Amino acid sequence: MVAKSIGVPTRLRAPPRRRSLKPRGFFLFYSSCEANSRCILCKKSVRTGYDNVQNRTAVKIISIAVAVCCTLSFAAPALSATHRVKHHSRHVQKAGAPARVPTAGPEGLGLTASSVLVLDQQEGRLLYQKNSEAVYPIASITKLMTAMVTLDYQTPLEEKLMVDEADVDAIKHTGSRLSVGTVLTRYELLHLALMSSENRAAAALSRSSPGGREAFIATMNHKAAELGMSNTHFVEGIGLSRQNVSTAADLAKMVQAAYAYPLIREFTTQAAHYVTLDSGHTLEYRNSNALVRAGQWQIGLSKTGYIAEAGRCLVMQAEIAAKPVVIVLLHAWDSKARAADALRIKKWVETRAALHMAQSM
Numbered sequence: 502m503v504a505k506s507i508g509v510p511t512r513l514r515a516p517p518r519r520r521s522l523k524p525r526g527f528f529l530f531y532s533s534c535e536a537n538s539r540c541i542l543c544k545k546s547v548r549t550g551y552d553n554v555q556n557r558t559a560v561k562i563i564s565i566a567v568a569v570c571c572t573l574s575f576a577a578p579a580l581s582a583t584h585r586v587k588h589h590s591r592h593v594q595k596a597g598a599p600a601r602v603p604t605a606g607p608e609g610l611g612l613t614a615s616s617v618l619v620l621d622q623q624e625g626r627l628l629y630q631k632n633s634e635a636v637y638p639i640a641s642i643t644k645l646m647t648a649m650v651t652l653d654y655q656t657p658l659e660e661k662l663m664v665d666e667a668d669v670d671a672i673k674h675t676g677s678r679l680s681v682g683t684v685l686t687r688y689e690l691l692h693l694a695l696m697s698s699e700n701r702a703a704a705a706l707s708r709s710s711p712g713g714r715e716a717f718i719a720t721m722n723h724k725a726a727e728l729g730m731s732n733t734h735f736v737e738g739i740g741l742s743r744q745n746v747s748t749a750a751d752l753a754k755m756v757q758a759a760y761a762y763p764l765i766r767e768f769t770t771q772a773a774h775y776v777t778l779d780s781g782h783t784l785e786y787r788n789s790n791a792l793v794r795a796g797q798w799q800i801g802l803s804k805t806g807y808i809a810e811a812g813r814c815l816v817m818q819a820e821i822a823a824k825p826v827v828i829v830l831l832h833a834w835d836s837k838a839r840a841a842d843a844l845r846i847k848k849w850v851e852t853r854a855a856l857h858m859a860q861s862m
Contacts, residue, residue, distance in 0.1 A: 610845040615812070615832035618749035619846055622757060622818065622825040628850065633749040636732050637831045640806030641698045641789075642752060642814050643740035645759045646721050648695055650738075651687070651706050652762055653724070658688040668704035672741040673808060677701040684779055693776065695768040697786040698805060700739050707738035714738070728754050743810040749829040756816050756827050760802050769803045772796065790815065791840055798847070801825065805839075813839040821847050822854035 617631040664683045679685070679693075679701045690706055693699035707717040718735055725733045730751035736744040747755075759765050772794045776784045789805040792798050799820040806814035812832035819826055828846055833839035 610849060612830075612842045612845060613834045613838040614830040614842050616749045616829070617831075617842070617846075618753050618827070618829040619850065620753050620827040622760075622827050628826070628853075629846075630749070633753075633829075634732070635831075636746050636748055637814075638743040638808060638811035639740065639745055639747045639752065639831065640808045640811040640814050641700075641740035642747070642755075642804050642806040642816055643735060643738065643745045644694050644698060644703050645755055645765070645804050645816070646724065646735065647703050647706060647738040648691060648765050648768075649759055649762060650717060650720050650724060651691060651710065652764065653720075654710055656687060656710065658686065658691070660687050661685065662687055662690060662705050662709050664701050664705050665708065667708055668701045670700055670704075670739075670741055672737075675700055675741070678784055685776065689776055691764070692768045692771075692774060693786055695765060695804070696771050696774055696788050698789045699786070700741065703739045725751075725755070728758050730754055740806055741808060743808065749831055752816050752829045752831075753827050756802060756818055756829070760818050766802050769793075770800050790817075791836065792817070792843060807836075815839050815843060817843065819847075821850045824854070826850060 612631065615632060616635050616637055617629065618627070618633040619629040620626070621628055661684050664679050664681055664685075666681055669681065670677075677700060679699065685693075685702075687706065687709070690699075690702040694703040694706060708714050710717040714737075717738060721735045721738060722733075725735065728751075730747065733747040733751045733755075734744070736742050769788075770793055771788060773785060773787050776786065778784065788794050788803070790800075790803045793800055793803050800817055801820065802816075802818040804816050813830075813834065813836055814832070815828070815830045817828045819828065828843060830839055830842050833842055
C-alpha cells in the first residue's frame with residue numbers, strides 16, 4: 502500500500518527491495534515502473550499499486566519480453582564460450598603426442614612478390630614456391646651473370662678501364678656518378694656493379710671483354726643454357742632492358758652457380774665501399790640491399806634489381822636456422838615490401854625448423 506493523507510499528497514515511496522529469483526533486467530524494470538509511476542520503456546503513466554488493470558497487463562507483457570531478452574543476452578556469451586572450448590578441444594593434441602609440423606608454405610604471410618622461390622640449398626629441396634615458373638623481367642639481377650662471365654674470361658682484374666660514351670644508359674636514361682672518362686680497374690668496376698648495382702660499371706665490363714659486347718651477351722646466354730636456365734634470356738649485361746627475362750626457378754640455379762665464386766660472395770655482401778678516383782676524389786657506395794646494410798642476417802650472396810617492368814627483385818643466399826637457404830623474390834611492390842617479404846620468409850623458415858626439431862625430440 503502507498504501512504505496517502507487527506508488534502509496533502511504524500512511523496513510516493515518505493516516498497517522495500519526483496520530478493521527475487523527474477524532475472525536482473527526484469528527486476529530493475531518492474532521496480533522502476535512501480536517506484537516512479539512511469540514506465541521506463543513506454544514513458545506512460547502507470548498508476549501506483551497497479552490499480553489500472555490495462556496498464557498493469559501491458560507492463561507485465563513488456564517485462565516478460567525484457568526478461569527473455571536479458572536472459573538470452575546473458576546466456577549468449579556463455580554458450581559461445583562453451584562452443585569455442587568444445588571446438589578447440591577437438592584440435593588440442595593429447596598429452597605426449599608429437600607436435601605436427603605444417604607442410605604448407607607461407608601462403609598466409611601476405612607476400613607481395615608475384616613470384617617466389619625458397620630452396621634448401623644443402624639438400625636441394627624446395628621449401629616453397631609461388632609462380633616460380635612465370636617469366637618476368639629481372640632488371641639488375643642480370644649483373645650476377647655479368648659478373649660470372651667476366652670472371653670466367655679470366656681477364657686481368659687490375660687492368661684499368663675507362664668509362665666510355667657507349668656505357669651511358671640509352672634505355673632508361675639513368676644517371677651515374679661515374680662520369681665519362683673515369684678510369685677504374687676491372688676489379689673496382691666489378692665491385693661497384695655487384696654491390697651498388699652501378700650501371701656504367703657493368704656496361705664497361707661487358708664492352709671491354711674479349712670480342713666486345715655482342716660476344717659477351719652471347720656468352721651470357723650460353724652459360725644460362727649450361728646451367729639449365731631454359732626460360733632465361735639476356736639482351737644486355739646491365740638489366741635495363743625488359744627483354745632480360747627469367748623465372749624464379751631459373752634464378753635459383755644462377756644464385757647457386759654464382760655462390761661458387763668467392764669474389765661475388767664478397768662483393769655482394771659488403772655494406773659499403775669507398776672508391777678513390779684518379780682526381781683524388783673519393784666516392785662512397787652502399788649496398789643496394791638494405792638487409793645487408795642492417796647486418797642482422799647471415800647473408801652469403803645478395804643482388805637486388807629494379808626497373809618499372811620488373812618491380813622490386815631480390816635474390817639471396819643466407820643461413821637461416823643453421824641451414825643455407827636460397828630466396829628469390831620477383832616483382833614486389835616496393836623496396837620496403839621486398840624486404841618485408843624476405844623477413845617473413847626468414848621467420849617462417851625458422852619456425853618450421855623449430856617445429857621439426859620439437860618433433861624429433
